[in-house]
Structures are given as C-alpha cells and as structure tokens.
Amino acid sequence: MITVLCVEDERDVRELIVEELQDAGLRVIQAENGKEGLDVILTQRPDIVISDITMPEMDGIAMLGELQINHPQLANMPFVFLTALSDKEKMIEGLGAGAESYLTKPIDFDVLMAKINGLVVRIENRVAAGLEF
Amino acid sequence: MPKMTWSNLPLWALTACRDILRVATSSKRLSCILDEVLEIVTGIPDLDLGRNAAIYVADCSTDGHKLLHHRQSEDMTLPRVIDPSDVAGSFPEGFGRTCLYTIPLCINDDQPATGAVLLFGRKARRLSAEKIAALHLVCQEIARIIVNRSGHGGSLLNVVELSTDEIYIFDPRSLGIIRSNATASIRTGYTQQALSAMTTVGLKVDLSEADYRDRLKPLMSGRCPSISFDACQRRRNGTVYPVKVHVWRIRGEETDLFAEVAVATADQRKAFGLLEQVFDAIPGGIGVFDNRSRLLMANRRLYDLMNLPPERFPPGSRFEDILRYNAERGEWGDGDLDAMIRERVEQAELGLPYSFERERASGKVLAVRSEPLSQGGYVLSYTDITQRKRAEKELIRNRDELEETVRQRTAEIEAQAAALEEALKQEKNINAMQRQFVAMTSHEFRTPLAIIDGAAQRLIRKRGGIEPEFLVDKTHQIRSAVARMVELMESFLSAGRIDTGKVELALSSCSLPKLIDQAITRQKIFSQSHRFECDLTDLPPVVRCDALAVSQVITNLLSNAVKYAPRAPDILIRGWEEEGFAVVSVRDEGVGIDAEDIPKMFQTYFRARTSTGIAGTGIGLSLVKQVVCLHGGDIRVESQRGKGSTFIFRLPIRGPRREDTVVVTDAPEEATAA
Numbered sequence: 001m002i003t004v005l006c007v008e009d010e011r012d013v014r015e016l017i018v019e020e021l022q023d024a025g026l027r028v029i030q031a032e033n034g035k036e037g038l039d040v041i042l043t044q045r046p047d048i049v050i051s052d053i054t055m056p057e058m059d060g061i062a063m064l065g066e067l068q069i070n071h072p073q074l075a076n077m078p079f080v081f082l083t084a085l086s087d088k089e090k091m092i093e094g095l096g097a098g099a100e101s102y103l104t105k106p107i108d109f110d111v112l113m114a115k116i117n118g119l120v121v122r123i124e125n126r127v128a129a130g131l132e133f
Numbered sequence: 134m135p136k137m138t139w140s141n142l143p144l145w146a147l148t149a150c151r152d153i154l155r156v157a158t159s160s161k162r163l164s165c166i167l168d169e170v171l172e173i174v175t176g177i178p179d180l181d182l183g184r185n186a187a188i189y190v191a192d193c194s195t196d197g198h199k200l201l202h203h204r205q206s207e208d209m210t211l212p213r214v215i216d217p218s219d220v221a222g223s224f225p226e227g228f229g230r231t232c233l234y235t236i237p238l239c240i241n242d243d244q245p246a247t248g249a250v251l252l253f254g255r256k257a258r259r260l261s262a263e264k265i266a267a268l269h270l271v272c273q274e275i276a277r278i279i280v281n282r283s284g285h286g287g288s289l290l291n292v293v294e295l296s297t298d299e300i301y302i303f304d305p306r307s308l309g310i311i312r313s314n315a316t317a318s319i320r321t322g323y324t325q326q327a328l329s330a331m332t333t334v335g336l337k338v339d340l341s342e343a344d345y346r347d348r349l350k351p352l353m354s355g356r357c358p359s360i361s362f363d364a365c366q367r368r369r370n371g372t373v374y375p376v377k378v379h380v381w382r383i384r385g386e387e388t389d390l391f392a393e394v395a396v397a398t399a400d401q402r403k404a405f406g407l408l409e410q411v412f413d414a415i416p417g418g419i420g421v422f423d424n425r426s427r428l429l430m431a432n433r434r435l436y437d438l439m440n441l442p443p444e445r446f447p448p449g450s451r452f453e454d455i456l457r458y459n460a461e462r463g464e465w466g467d468g469d470l471d472a473m474i475r476e477r478v479e480q481a482e483l484g485l486p487y488s489f490e491r492e493r494a495s496g497k498v499l500a501v502r503s504e505p506l507s508q509g510g511y512v513l514s515y516t517d518i519t520q521r522k523r524a525e526k527e528l529i530r531n532r533d534e535l536e537e538t539v540r541q542r543t544a545e546i547e548a549q550a551a552a553l554e555e556a557l558k559q560e561k562n563i564n565a566m567q568r569q570f571v572a573m574t575s576h577e578f579r580t581p582l583a584i585i586d587g588a589a590q591r592l593i594r595k596r597g598g599i600e601p602e603f604l605v606d607k608t609h610q611i612r613s614a615v616a617r618m619v620e621l622m623e624s625f626l627s628a629g630r631i632d633t634g635k636v637e638l639a640l641s642s643c644s645l646p647k648l649i650d651q652a653i654t655r656q657k658i659f660s661q662s663h664r665f666e667c668d669l670t671d672l673p674p675v676v677r678c679d680a681l682a683v684s685q686v687i688t689n690l691l692s693n694a695v696k697y698a699p700r701a702p703d704i705l706i707r708g709w710e711e712e713g714f715a716v717v718s719v720r721d722e723g724v725g726i727d728a729e730d731i732p733k734m735f736q737t738y739f740r741a742r743t744s745t746g747i748a749g750t751g752i753g754l755s756l757v758k759q760v761v762c763l764h765g766g767d768i769r770v771e772s773q774r775g776k777g778s779t780f781i782f783r784l785p786i787r788g789p790r791r792e793d794t795v796v797v798t799d800a801p802e803e804a805t806a807a
Contacts, residue, residue, distance in 0.1 A: 009699070010580055011661075012610045016587035023596070033699070034746070054576060056699040056724075059746040084579035084748075087572050105583035109590045 002120050003027045005046035007037035007063070008082075009055040013105070017050060017082070020109050021116070034058030038066055041074065048119050050112075053083040053094065064097045078119045082107060167202040167275070187211050188275065190238065190248035197223075198248050217249060236272045250275060299376070299395040301333050302383070305353060308332040308345070311390065320397060322369030333393050338365040338373050352382045352391065366395060417516040424509030426452040426478055438499060438515045453478050464494050481511055490518065498522040566738035566751065573740075573750045577621055580748065581614035588614075613658055620688070627685060628737075628756045638679040638763055640788050645669070645676050645683070645715055649706060652687040660695040663702045672708035676715045677788030682760045689753045690719040690780050696747055698723025698777065714766065714783040722777035726770065734770055743774055757782070765789035 004026050008014035014030060021028045029044055031037035033055040041049065053060040060081055068075050078100040083090070086104045094102045101115050171186045189198035197214040215223035220235045238248035250272045299317035303310045313328040321328065321336060334345040351357045359381045365373050376395040383390045409432070412419060418435030422428055428450045436443045439459060446455055456477055460470045480487060481503055488502040500516040588607040595603065646669040653665045676683075694704045701722035708717045724743040726734065733739045735758040738751040761768045765785045772778035 010584070012584045012614065013580065013587060016584070016591055016610075019591060020594070023594070054746060054748045056697075056747045062746075084576040084583060085572065086575055086579065090572070105579045106586035107583055107590070109587070109594060 001027050002048065002123060003029060003044065003046040004048045004050060004116065005029050005031060005037065005040055005044070007031045007034065007040075007049065007051040007055070007060065009033055009052060013052070013107075017107070017112075020113065021050075024113060024116070026116070026120070034060055034063035034066075038063050041067065041077070042071065045074075046077070047123050048078050048080065048116060050080045050082055050116070053081055053085055053090070061094055061097050064094075064099060068098050078123075080112075080115060080119075082112065171202070171204045185252070187251045188238070188248065189215050189251065201248070215249070215251075220249065220251065236269060238272055238275060299393075299397070301328070301393045301395070302390050303333050303393060305349065305382075305389070305391045308334050308342070317395075320368075320374075320395075321366065336366045336395075338367045340364055349380065349391070352380060355382070358382065363398070364395075417514050419515075420452075420513045421506075422452050422481070422510050422513065424482070426482055428452065428455070429510070435515060438497075438517055440493075440495075452481060462494075481513070484509075484511070490522075563738070569740070570738045570750055570752070573748060574625075576748055577750055578618065581617040581621070584614035585611050616655075617659065624685065624689070624753060624756055627682070627760075628752050638682065638789070640677055640679055642675045643678050643680045643683065644674060645672050645708060645717065645784075646674075648680060648684050649687055649708070649717065652684060652691055653706070655688065656691045656695065659692070663695050663698075663704055665691070665704050665706060667706045669706070669708040671710060672717070673710045673715050673786050676784055676786050678764055678784055679760075683764075683784065686757045686760050686782065687717070687719075689757050690782075693753065693780070694719050694721035694723070694778075696749065697721060697744065699747075701777065710786070711783075713786055715786055716781060716783045718779050718781040720777065720779040725774045725776045725778055726772040727774050731770060731772060735768070763789065 004021050006014055006017050006021065006028055007030075008017065009032055014032075018028050018030060029040055029046060031040045034051075035058040037049070037051060037060075038058070040046070051060040051063065058066075060083065064079055067077070075098065079098065080101045080103065081094045081099050082103045082105065083094070084105040085091075091102045091104075100119065103112060103115070167188060171188070185204070187203035188201045190201045198217050200211055200213050200215075203211055212223050221233055224233070234252040236250045236252070238250055299320050300314045301310045301317060302312040309332055310328050310330075313325050315325070317328060318325045323331070332342075334340060334342050337345065340348075348360060348362055351360055359379055361377060361379045363375065364378050365375050367373050375398045377398050379394045379396070381392045381394075383392050409430075412430065412432035413434070415432060415434065418432060418438040420428055420431040420435050428446065428448050430448055431446075433443075435441070436446070439455070440462075441455060441458065446458070453474055456474045457470070459465070460474060465473055484505045486502070486504050488500065490498060490500050492498045496519070497517060498519045498521075500518045502514045502516075503511050504514070505511045588610045592599065592604070592607050649667065649669060653667070656663075657665070691704070691706075698704070698721040703722060705720040706717065707720075708715065710716065724747075726741045726743055730739075730741040730743075734741065735754050737755040739755075740749055740751045758768050761782045761784065765788075766783045768780065768782035770778055770780050
C-alpha cells in the first residue's frame, strides 16, 4: 500500500487534503511543519510527500534541501509542493530544489489527485518491475 | 758688509726704494708714508714676513727706542719701548716664536743708529747677505724720511711747501703764524706775508681762542704727539669751508713749535653728504659696520625701523650695544640675552652673507641681510616686509579659505551623494519589502481561499452521500476561513486609511477587559492549540477610545502571539493602570526577536528574521502602532531570540488630546456594544 505524507501547518487545509487522499484509498501520515516532516520521512519512509512551503520551524523547500544533502538515498522520493506562494520565482526555487511538482492554492483536487495517481502508478510499476527508487 | 750701490742692487730692492722715494716726496702724512714703506718692505717676496713690521726710533729722554709706527696682520702686542742693546729681550715671553729681524735705522752707514726697523717673520730664515744689505739700504731711506719729516731743516720745509694741505707753523704761546705754505695762501686768499701777521685761531670761524687753546692742551703737556679736530675756516672773501685740523708739536732746539695741517674736507663732506642723501633715500635701513663691529654709517631709516634713538647710537657705536638695546627692550623675547647677542655679533663678523626674518614686538616684520665688505666689516640692511608678510598671510588665508570652501562643498556634495545613495537603498529596501508584502498578501488571502475552495470541492467530491457531521464540519471550515479573510481585509483597509491620513477615531467609553475577552474568544476559533491566560483585574473599567480600532490592535497582538509561538501554547495577557494610562501586555513564549530587529518592528512591511517560514504581511504591527499613537498612547516590545516576546501598549484613559490625532469624532454611545 502506497503511503503519502502530508506536511501542512494550516490545520483545516491539512484536514481537507488528508480526507481527499484517504478517500482515494491511500495511507496518509501527517506533519505540521518541515522539521516534523523530516522526522516522519526518515522514520516512516513514505512513498510520496505533499508539502506546504511556508511553515514555521522549517519550511518545505528547506526540508527538501535537507533531504537531498544529508539523505541522498531518499532523494528520489517524489515531492509535491502545494503552496499559496504563487509567484514564479518561488516556483522555480521549489522545482530547482528537486520537487516533482509545484501546485498552488487554492487547491484543485482534480489536478492534485491526477498528479498523485500518476505517481502511484509509476511507483507500483517500478515495484512490480523489481526496481527500488 | 759689502758696499752696495744703486747699480748693483737686486731688482726687488730697487723697486722698493723707488717706491719709497716716490712716497717720500709726496705731501702725505708721515704715518701714511711709513705705512706704505712698511707695506712695501714686508711685502718683499722671499722674506715671508707676514706683513708685520714696526719702526722704533731713538727717544732723547730715555735710553730706549720708542715705538713710532707699526703695521701688523697678526695679533701681537708690541712693546711701547725696546732696549736697543737687547731687542729680543724687550719682547714678552712667547713672542720669541716669531722670527725677528732687527735693522738699525741710520741715515748713513757712518752715523749712529737713530732707531731700528723690526721685521717679524713667520719662520726663522737666514737672510742672504745680499738681502740684508738691500734691507739696510731701504731702512736708510726710511731713516731719511723720518728725519726729514721730523723737522731737520730744509727738507721739512720743502715738504711743507709742496703739500696740498694748508700747513701753518705757529708759536704755541701767541698762536701767531710763523710760516705757512703756498696751499694755505691759495686756500685762504691771504698772502703768506699776510698770514704771518695772523693767528691760526683767527682763521677759524667756530672756535674761540680759549676753545682752541683748550684743544691744544694735550700737546702742550706733551701727553700726545698730535691732536685732530674738525673746524671751519673763513676765507678772505668771507666764505667758509670745513677742515680737518691736525696739530703736531715740533721739537726745536730752544723752543718747541706747533705745526697745524688743515685738510679741506669740503669735497669729502660733499661726497659724504651725497652718500648720506643717497643712503637716506633708500627705503630700507642700512648700517655699515667695520671689522670690529663698530657702526661707520647708518641711514635714518635704520634708526626708524629698529626704533633706535639716533643720539644714543651715533657712528662709532658698537653693534653689540645696538643689539643689547633692543634685546633689553624685550624684542628678542626671553632667554640668555648675552649668549644671543654674542651669537649675532659672531655671525656678523664671520664675513659671510646671511639673511633672516624677524618679527618685532610691535608686529613689524623685518628682513635682515648681511653682506660682508671686501676690506672687512659688513653692511646690514633691514627691510620692512610687514605689508608683504601681511599680504602673504592674507593670500595663505584666502587660499586656506578657498580650500576650506572647496572641502565643504565637496563634503556637501558627498553628503548629498551619500544621502541619495541611502535614499536609493531605502527605496530598494522598500521595493523589496513591498514585493515581499505583495507575495505574502497573496499567500495570506490564498490560504483561507484554499480552505473555502477545498471544503467546497470536498463537498462535491464526497462519494456515497454526505453525512450531516461532514456537512457541519465543512461549513464550519468555510465560515472560519471567511471570517479570517474579513479580518484580513479589515486590516488592509485600516492600513490604507491611516496611510492616507483619513482616519477617524470613533471615540466612546469602552471596557477594555470586554474588548480583550471578545478578541480572545475570536482567536480561540483559529488557535485551539493555544491557551490564553488573563489577568485584567487592575485595568481601569472604562477607557475612552475607538472600540473597533483597539479591538483590532488586541486581535493583532493575540494572533501574532499564536503565530510566532507555534510550539508554546501559553499566552499571557495582563492589564493594569499607570499614570493615567491603561496598559495591556501580551506575552508569548515563541521565537522571539533579534535585538537589532526590535527598533524596526513597527515599520510597515518589516518582518523580523525570526519570522522566516511564518506567514505574515508586515503591516499588522505597523497598523497597531499607528492606532495606538492616534489615541495618544504608545507601544513597545521586549524580546530576545528564542525567549518569546512581550508587546506592551498604553492608552490614555481619558482618550487622546486633540493634537494627538488628525480627526476625532465622538461616536454614539451604542457603538460601545460592538
């Protein structure tokens, strides 16, 4: 079963995303900020990470950077940024940090789920082919 | 001694003798003749006499020879009298180092010596017999000159007759002229016969007989061989002319006679007068000093410039005394005056040109120059350069002023440039802050929008029927997000109003505790994880303020406390009264603020470094401050990074004074219920 980590400081937003993912039959784990998210990634090894960017303690881009530099074995983990920061510079920064996708709020659940489903298919195919990521 | 004749004399001796004969026949004074003779003798090459020589003549009253004439280039004190039988022994100890030649003075070889010529050589050198013979001949000539000049009959009379100076032989008792020469006749206009019936003093205009006799006294007593003084003589036609008078005593066989030589000084005076006039016409002060630093001549300007009384420093005054006079008047300041004077005199006597500038006590600046004279002595010139110095100073001052002006202007321009650069930097900062503000504002609006839109999408996408709880939950999310947006918009609108100065405070008597309670209640909806602890018992019950604006202030501080303390749930709100103010503090235990960020905390768009990763627009606190200030209150923050923050604001209980705010309107009392 594919596990998705949702990192989001806004409780209501997080709740909506989690519900949506759970309805799609995915296992969901949660974190309130980047620091917590990093802990969860290292201990629970989710298959996909959906993360906000603007968060206290550690923001989403810093979390991804931390992962890329200090934990390169996890660098292939698909990272989807879901943020209210809609400016182009931030998008370039996020994708440049190694994110799979950069989606902006308000959330379009159709687009979000299409992205997640695409990733799920890819991961399942790789696992079937005996490839680790 | 070999017999020498004129024909077999060596060339040098012949030259010398010819010169002697030439001067002997001239009308010069004896001392001048002897001086020239000795110069010739001592200047003879090969003798190496160092130009030192002395002539001693036999003195009837003693056995010794008396010093008659000498010339010397070296500093030697010659004995006044020598013993002819032991010439060397007549000289003091230490004199023997020089080589001494003694040549007897006699008219003919067969006559006894009437004196001796002493020649002083630098080193002992044996003179050849030939040279000694030649010297003897020269000395014979000297002896003849002396004897002739000393009144031995006809020779003297010839000389007297030929002289270009007036010569009168007179009886010292009657002052009657016994004999006069041709020049006297020509100069005075009287015949020699007429003159023989006159007295010497009778020719003088400015001397009474008593005065004249007075002047002759040293001669009468035999104290000195001759005297000199200035006088004026009257011609037969009544005109007057100045003369320098020299009087000698001529020893006679029975009685002594006096000889008066009157040297007309008119031409000299004329020349000298002209020189004086020229001297006085020179704008600078000029003083001529001899080789012993005695003033020979000075122009009036010198006395003026140096403030010297002319009567006190006539020609003949010592340079040293002139210096001392000025030094003792304080012209040279403090210090060892003697040493300074000595130094100046030594410098002057060194015979080298020098110059310096000196500021006198009066402020006058003098340029002093010394030029040595070829025959010893020096000319000092003093130029008043006060004006020049003043002009120089003025020029320097102008230059400095100009430089200062340029420097100031440069500094001003640089300051302007710096100010411009600073303004540009600030502009850039503001631009950057505004960009950040736009980005954050967009973020702030998008977040509640995301909740509303997300909840709506969830309602649509919920498969298999919507349970009532789900509906309630989503509706609740939507409403709280909408409330959040309204609040956000309110704060923007307020900021806009305050920025454009169009704020109107709707003042009413409000209960601060009530406003705080309401704000906490609202805040609790969004921040269920935080606990709000209140201590408001000391707050004054009623404060005159704009309820809505103050409510916004409180809400802002509370939401900040929650936002910047995500992991510290305790927020403490306290209220009290002090000095007519109601004071409210909101304390959190969150991220805190860096010390250097604290002064900027209330600037529009500014966000502290510790706020990284926490959403915010940077207008909330600036708005809070403006509202508080409009009320005539103030706000401050106490914080440390990682140690939480306390925001404390004060509002005057009686409301703002008129001048505190732009527009104050009194709101109807029912607004208090808000």
